[in-house]
Structures are given as structure tokens and as C-alpha cells.
Amino acid sequence: AQSVAQPEDQVNVAEGNPLTVKCTYSVSGNPYLFWYVQYPNRGLQFLLKYITGDNLVKGSYGFEAEFNKSQTSFHLKKPSALVSDSALYFCAVRATGGGNKLTFGTGTQLKVEL
Amino acid sequence: KAGVTQTPRYLIKTRGQQVTLSCSPISGHRSVSWYQQTPGQGLQFLFEYFSETQRNKGNFPGRFSGRQFSNSRSEMNVSTLELGDSALYLCASSLAELRNEQYFGPGTRLTVT
Secondary structure (H helix, E strand, C coil), rough: CCECCCCCCCEEEEEECCEEEEEEECCCCEEEEEEEEEEECEEEEEEEECCCCCEECCHHCCCCEEEEEECEEEEECCCCCCCCHEEEEEEEECCCCCCCCCCCCCCEEEEEEC | CCCCCCCCCCCCCCCCCCCEEEEECCCCCCEEEEEECCCCEEEEEEEEEECCCEEEECCCCCEEEEEEECCEEEEEEECCCCEEEEEEEEEEECCCCCCCCCCCCCEEEEEEC
């Protein structure tokens, strides 16, 4: 069985400061990892993914994520947060043999303040 | 390219009724997946269809069913609605290759009274 943990329900950061949203995963075999963002009353928007290759993945809107196999982590980062980044962020994992089923974490509410 | 569209966007039904939700994937996407989002259970996978065949199924009762048409459009049906079925139902589409990301529609907000 595959699972994802997002240990922080909420992360608060000041605009202009770096942000990190944490994610750890458990899966059999090699993982496909994803980050999505959800704004109120909207669906999920794809940010970035790790399939294979470089451990540092760059995505949309200046976000990046670092894959760490030994720590089974895939933390989302951004060097300088914007107020408009405030939203709900989800980490998801898909096992290579698991079809197209995504298993999501519980989500982390990011609040960026002036 | 148009994104994933879902209809209707909002729906209010009474306990015991049935409901059908529709999803049109991005053009060229042959895989369609459905998810249920609730405050208590979060995002949960319902099922996935590929080339009109169910390829994957989550842990939901048989009241939840779906199908996919030859044009890749998909429908999901919930019979004998329960209060606990109130949720945001999200549809996602992707290209056939499993390493590709899924693109989500805006969802259908179902309220069961």
C-alpha cells in the first residue's frame, strides 16, 4: 500500500521569505511524486513532478521540490513567497505498478502574510 | 487547449436518489480518473478508466460506478445517495503513459440532504 504524510496542517510565512512544505511518502518500488495546489472552490492545479533523474525538480510559478530517496521525502520549496501563493497544497504519490491511482496527503494550508 | 470540464458544477439531491456526473477530458487524453474530496477523508481515489475499461478501483461501495465512452468522456454514477456522499467530486485526465501528470477539472459539488 502507498501512503503520503504531510505533517503540517498549516504553514505561515512572510512575503519574500523562503517557504517549505513537507511531504514524506511510502510506496513499494520506485515512486512517481507530484505536487498540486488548490485554490478555494477550484480543482487541483499541477505544480511539478518527480519521475526519475535529477533530485531537484523545478515546476510552475517558481516552485521546486527536492526528492530524497533515503529519507523518502519530497519537500516543496520556493525561494521567495508571494501573498498569492496562499492556498492548499497537496503531495501525491503513484507507484510505478499502481496504474493511474494517486494517493494524496492530507494537505497543507499555506498562508503568506505581508 | 481546453481543460477538463465537469458538469454540473453544483448539485443538490435527496437521500436515496441517484446522481450522474459527467467529465470531458482534455483532447487526446485517454485516461480519466475520479476522486472524492471531503473535509474528513481528504482526497480519495474512486476509479480510473482507460480506453473504455476500468483499470483501477478504489475502496468505495458498489453504489459508486462509472463508465467511459469511445470519445474518452466519462460519467460516474452514485445510487441510493447517503448524507455522507456529500463531497466535491473531481475528475482528472492524463495521457496514456503513466509517468504523465493528471489534470483536474473544477469539480462537481454534490450536496445530499
